[in-house]
Amino acid sequence: MPSQIPDLWPQELAASTIVTPVTILREQAALLGQKTRQQVLAEVETRNAGEMLVHSFVIVVPALDNYKYELFKVQHGVPSYPLSVASPGLTGKVTSQAAFVDVLGKILSSENTRNVIQSLLAQVGT
Amino acid sequence: MPRFLFWNVAGRPVEDLISALADSHEIDLLVLAECKIQPSALIQALNKTKPDYQLAVGHCEALMFFTRFPRRFLKPVFESSRVSIRRLKLPARKEILIAAAHLPSKMYFSEDSLVLECTELAQRIEEQELCAGHRRTVLMGDLNVNPFEKGVVAAGALHAVMSRHVASRGTRTVQDRECHFFYNPMWSHMGDRASEPPGTYYYERAEPVNYFWNTFDQVLLRPELLESFSSDQIRVLTAAGPKSLVEVDGRPDKTGASDHLPVLLNLDF
Numbered sequence: 001m002p003s004q005i006p007d008l009w010p011q012e013l014a015a016s017t018i019v020t021p022v023t024i025l026r027e028q029a030a031l032l033g034q035k036t037r038q039q040v041l042a043e044v045e046t047r048n049a050g051e052m053l054v055h056s057f058v059i060v061v062p063a064l065d066n067y068k069y070e071l072f073k074v075q076h077g078v079p080s081y082p083l084s085v086a087s088p089g090l091t092g093k094v095t096s097q098a099a100f101v102d103v104l105g106k107i108l109s110s111e112n113t114r115n116v117i118q119s120l121l122a123q124v125g126t
Numbered sequence: 127m128p129r130f131l132f133w134n135v136a137g138r139p140v141e142d143l144i145s146a147l148a149d150s151h152e153i154d155l156l157v158l159a160e161c162k163i164q165p166s167a168l169i170q171a172l173n174k175t176k177p178d179y180q181l182a183v184g185h186c187e188a189l190m191f192f193t194r195f196p197r198r199f200l201k202p203v204f205e206s207s208r209v210s211i212r213r214l215k216l217p218a219r220k221e222i223l224i225a226a227a228h229l230p231s232k233m234y235f236s237e238d239s240l241v242l243e244c245t246e247l248a249q250r251i252e253e254q255e256l257c258a259g260h261r262r263t264v265l266m267g268d269l270n271v272n273p274f275e276k277g278v279v280a281a282g283a284l285h286a287v288m289s290r291h292v293a294s295r296g297t298r299t300v301q302d303r304e305c306h307f308f309y310n311p312m313w314s315h316m317g318d319r320a321s322e323p324p325g326t327y328y329y330e331r332a333e334p335v336n337y338f339w340n341t342f343d344q345v346l347l348r349p350e351l352l353e354s355f356s357s358d359q360i361r362v363l364t365a366a367g368p369k370s371l372v373e374v375d376g377r378p379d380k381t382g383a384s385d386h387l388p389v390l391l392n393l394d395f
Contacts, residue, residue, distance in 0.1 A: 054242075066203075067203060067205075068204045069204075088207040
């Protein structure tokens with residue numbers, strides 16, 4: 001006998017356009033190797049911290065015995081926003097995906113990031 | 127026996143004091159936090175009498191390393207803005223890991239946030255111990271938490287205990303997870319002792335709970351390094367050569383030196 005209760009789920013449930021913070025981070029991480037002839041790479045390491053997820057954006061240098069440098073951290077719960085960003089020159093809360101992409105751009109193009117990557121490339125070259 | 131010194135110099139221009147400390151205690155590895163002195167000026171001060179010291183370059187902006195041995199013996203393996211973990215391989219000695227940290231201040235980070243910082247630090251150390259294939263690790267730094275606070279004590283965080291007997295068990299199992307111990311010899315250096323100050327940092331304000339003396343600057347050791355270690359191989363220093371680092375009341379001299387006192391470790395390995 002069919003149920004008297006209608007389908008209560010929303011129609012748009014499967015058609016989400018949300019990109020999670022970790023996906024955005026991983027995409028950016030994958031781009032670094034291409035720019036450095038795979039000499040300096042980036043990885044996203046995720047760990048649980050209580051009810052929060054912490055994503056570390058880590059620079060890795062295979063030729064220096066896999067030396068790692070944590071460039072910045074992102075921390076969020078469920079839902080993903082607001083999230084906290086902690087980097088040497090830029091720390092604070094971000095409330096939307098657009099704002100996160102904006103902050104990420106600032107960190108990745110910052111002087112500190114350039115200095116670290118250039119210094120590591122120089123060490124690999126020596 | 128190699129000698130290590132950690133000092134948070136609080137951004138003060140104290141190159142002469144650093145040089146006097148290095149000289150009078152024949153420091154082999156010097157780790158400085160909050161050091162705004164140009165490395166070139168510091169190298170000049172350290173090498174005033176003998177050209178012994180080198181800057182051991184890294185990317186951790188919170189810490190500076192100087193060595194009296196060739197810097198190639200001290201290789202960075204993990205760094206962040208506040209942490210530097212390095213492998214130290216001196217001739218005729220076993221390799222050890224040196225983890226140094228300057229964790230965020232209690233003025234800006236809550237107790238819970240500092241527990242998370244300590245937990246992350248512990249995880250980074252464990253990762254590097256796994257890579258190195260041993261647990262001969264020394265952690266030194268300004269942790270901004272006392273030896274009795276959760277970030278230092280909790281399993282899953284630094285898991286550092288006051289008793290070498292307990293630490294020598296190596297691990298304990300908590301919720302089906304094996305947690306490795308650190309030994310925290312700083313417990314023996316808190317409160318009134320005949321020859322040392324009650325802590326490394328003094329802070330007083332008008333609120334009900336106030337420890338006055340804190341021991342934020344700590345040296346933690348894995349049990350693997352305890353065989354030839356005794357607690358008097360760690361000292362909280364109050365003088366740099368002839369110059370005092372404390373005021374007449376025994377508190378750190380924040381105008382002439384730093385608001386933190388240096389910690390010296392002699393370690394055979």
